[in-house]
Amino acid sequence: MTLDVLIVGGGGAGCVLAARLSEDERTTVGLLEAGPDYGPFDPRRWPAELLNARSAARGHDWDLEAPPCCARARVIGGSSAHNGCWATLGAPADYDAWSKYSNGVWDYQKLRPHLTDAIETLRVRPVPEQDQTRWHHAVIDAARELGLPFLDDINDESAREGIGWVPLNAVGATRWHTGFAYLDPARNRPNLRILSDSLAVRLVIEGDRATGVVAVRDGQEYTVTAKHVILACGTYGTPPLLMRSGVGPEHVLKELGAPVVLRLDGVGENLVDHSSLGLMLDPLDALVGEMPNAAESYFAQTVVKARSSQADDSWDIHIVPSAGPAEDAQGFYTGPLSAGLYVFVMSPRSRGTVRAASLDPAASPKIDHGFFTDAQGYDQKVILEGIELAHDFARTERLSGLTGLTPWSAAEREPTAVLAAASGYWHPVGTCAMGPADDPMAVAGADGKVHGLSNVYIGDASLMPVIPRANTHLTTVAVADRLAGLLLEGALR
Numbered sequence: 001m002t003l004d005v006l007i008v009g010g011g012g013a014g015c016v017l018a019a020r021l022s023e024d025e026r027t028t029v030g031l032l033e034a035g036p037d038y039g040p041f042d043p044r045r046w047p048a049e050l051l052n053a054r055s056a057a058r059g060h061d062w063d064l065e066a067p068p069c070c071a072r073a074r075v076i077g078g079s080s081a082h083n084g085c086w087a088t089l090g091a092p093a094d095y096d097a098w099s100k101y102s103n104g105v106w107d108y109q110k111l112r113p114h115l116t117d118a119i120e121t122l123r124v125r126p127v128p129e130q131d132q133t134r135w136h137h138a139v140i141d142a143a144r145e146l147g148l149p150f151l152d153d154i155n156d157e158s159a160r161e162g163i164g165w166v167p168l169n170a171v172g173a174t175r176w177h178t179g180f181a182y183l184d185p186a187r188n189r190p191n192l193r194i195l196s197d198s199l200a201v202r203l204v205i206e207g208d209r210a211t212g213v214v215a216v217r218d219g220q221e222y223t224v225t226a227k228h229v230i231l232a233c234g235t236y237g238t239p240p241l242l243m244r245s246g247v248g249p250e251h252v253l254k255e256l257g258a259p260v261v262l263r264l265d266g267v268g269e270n271l272v273d274h275s276s277l278g279l280m281l282d283p284l285d286a287l288v289g290e291m292p293n294a295a296e297s298y299f300a301q302t303v304v305k306a307r308s309s310q311a312d313d314s315w316d317i318h319i320v321p322s323a324g325p326a327e328d329a330q331g332f333y334t335g336p337l338s339a340g341l342y343v344f345v346m347s348p349r350s351r352g353t354v355r356a357a358s359l360d361p362a363a364s365p366k367i368d369h370g371f372f373t374d375a376q377g378y379d380q381k382v383i384l385e386g387i388e389l390a391h392d393f394a395r396t397e398r399l400s401g402l403t404g405l406t407p408w409s410a411a412e413r414e415p416t417a418v419l420a421a422a423s424g425y426w427h428p429v430g431t432c433a434m435g436p437a438d439d440p441m442a443v444a445g446a447d448g449k450v451h452g453l454s455n456v457y458i459g460d461a462s463l464m465p466v467i468p469r470a471n472t473h474l475t476t477v478a479v480a481d482r483l484a485g486l487l488l489e490g491a492l493r
C-alpha cells in the first residue's frame with residue numbers, strides 16, 4: 001500500500017505531525033521511528049527513567065560515546081521523551097526574524113496560536129511548590145540582592161529580564177512528551193500506522209520525487225512507499241539522511257561516496273545551539289541542609305533571563321542555577337551534591353555543521369558546533385559578561401553562605417580556554433533551514449518543501465532559520481503543528 005504521507009522520525013516533531021495529519025481521515029499516514037514504541041502511556045510499559053521528569057534520562061541515547069551536548073533519544077517521543085521538560089518561549093522578535101526567510105509566512109503572530117496550543121496540550125505548569133528546593137529560593141533571594149526582578153510568569157511577553165520558576169511539561173512527576181500528549185489520542189485511528197524499530201537508510205528518489213524510504217528493521221531492509229515524505233529525524237538526524245540519499249553539498253556527497261542526486265549546499269550547514277560555560281561552586285555544609293531531598297527534586301528549577309551589553313530590549317543570556325546530586329559527563333548521577341551556575345548565549349552568532357560520517361545509517365553523524373567561533377567574537381563577549389554575572393550571584397550574601405567560589409582567573413577567560421570548555425544547551429536547530437530558493441544556504445521553502453524536490457518536506461527543529469532565545473521543544477512542537485496545517489490546506493489537498 002502506498003501511504004499518502006510518511007513521516008520519518010517519531011520524536012518531538014514527528015509525533016505532532018502524525019497526530020495532526022491523521023486528523024484528516026482521508027489521509028493515510030505512516031510514522032517511521034528508529035527506536036522502540038512502548039505504546040500509549042502506561043507506567044508498567046514505559047521505562048521509569050523516560051517517565052521521570054525530575055532527572056535526566058540517557059538510557060535511550062543514540063550514542064553515549066558522543067559528547068554530552070550531542071545527546072538525542074531514539075524512541076517514540078524522541079528527545080521530547082528524555083529532555084528536561086523546560087517549556088519556555090522565545091522573544092517575539094525571534095519568531096519575527098523568520099519572516100524574511102519565509103516571505104512573511106512565519107512570524108510571531110502566526111506562530112503564537114500554535115505555541116499557546118502546545119503549552120496546553122503538553123500540560124505545561126510551573127514547578128509545584130512542594131518540589132521547590134530551598135536552594136532555588138536562595139537563588140531568587142540572591143537575584144533580589146542584585147536588583148533583578150522576580151518574574152511571575154517567565155513566558156509572559158513582558159518578562160524580558162529577571163528570575164522565575166521554570167514552566168515544565170510534566171503531569172505529576174511524569175515527563176509529558178509528544179508521544180503521550182499528541183500521539184496517544186491518535187493511536188487508534190485506522191489511517192495511522194506506526195512503524196517502530198525501523199531505521200531509515202535513504203530516500204528512494206526518482207527525478208524530483210521521492211517514491212518512498214528504505215528502512216531496516218531486525219537486520220532486514222524494506223521499503224515504505226508514499227506520495228509525500230516528511231523528514232523529522234531531528235537537527236542531527238535529518239541532514240545525514242538527506243546526504244545518504246544523495247542530497248546535499250556536492251563535495252560532502254562525494255566524500256561520503258553517495259551519488260549526487262541533488263546539489264543542495266545548505267544541507268547540514270547553519271547548525272546553531274545556545275553555547276554555554278559553567279561556573280562550578282563548592283557546596284558548603286549549609287547547602288546540604290538546604291537540600292534534604294535533593295535526589296527527589298527537579299535538578300534545575302529557576303532560570304535567570306539577563307541582558308548583556310550586546311542585547312536588544314530582551315534577554316540574551318540564560319543562567320541556570322543548579323544544585324543536586326553530582327553527575328558524570330553523560331548525565332548519570334554519581335552521588336553527593338554538586339552546584340553550579342550555567343551560563344548560555346541565547347542569541348548566538350556562531351554556526352557549525354552536521355555531516356553523515358558514512359553511508360551506514362547506524363554510524364553517528366559528524367557534528368561540529370562551532371561554539372564561540374563567530375568572526376566578531378560576539379558570542380565570547382556575551383558569555384564572559386554572563387560569567388561575570390554568575391560570579392556576582394555567587395558573591396551575594398545569600399549564596400556565599402551556601403556555596404564557595406573560586407573566581408575565574410584571567411587564563412580561564414582567554415578565547416582558547418573558552419573554546420576548550422564550550423558546550424551547548426541541547427537545543428540544536430537550523431541544519432535544513434527554511435529560506436528562499438535563491439539563498440544557497442536555504443534547504444526548504446516556507447511550506448517545508450525541500451528546494452528541488454516536489455514531495456519531500458522538513459518537519460523538525462532543523463527547519464528553524466533562527467534559534468529562539470528559549471529551550472527549543474515548545475517551538476519545535478509549534479512549528480510541526482503549523483506545518484501540518486499548511487500541508488493539509490495545501491500540498492495534501
Ligand SMILES: Cc1cc2nc3c(=O)[nH]c(=O)nc-3n(C[C@H](O)[C@H](O)[C@H](O)COP(=O)(O)OP(=O)(O)OC[C@H]3O[C@@H](n4cnc5c(N)ncnc54)[C@H](O)[C@@H]3O)c2cc1C
Pocket residue numbers: 008009010011012013014032033034035070071072073074075076077078079080082083084085086087088198199200201232233234235237238241361425426427428460461462470471472473474476
Ligand atoms: C538531553 C536533552 C535535554 C533537553 N531539554 C530540553 C528542555 O528541557 N526543554 C526544551 O524545550 N528542550 C529541550 N531539549 C530539546 C528538545 O527536546 C528538542 O528541541 C526537540 O525534541 C526536537 O524535536 P525534533 O523532532 O526536531 O527531534 P527529536 O525529538 O530528537 O526527534 C527525532 C526523532 O527521529 C528519530 N530518528 C532519527 N534518525 C532516524 C532515522 N534514520 N530513522 C528513523 N528515525 C530516526 C529519532 O530516534 C527521534 O525519535 C532537550 C534535548 C535533549 C537531547
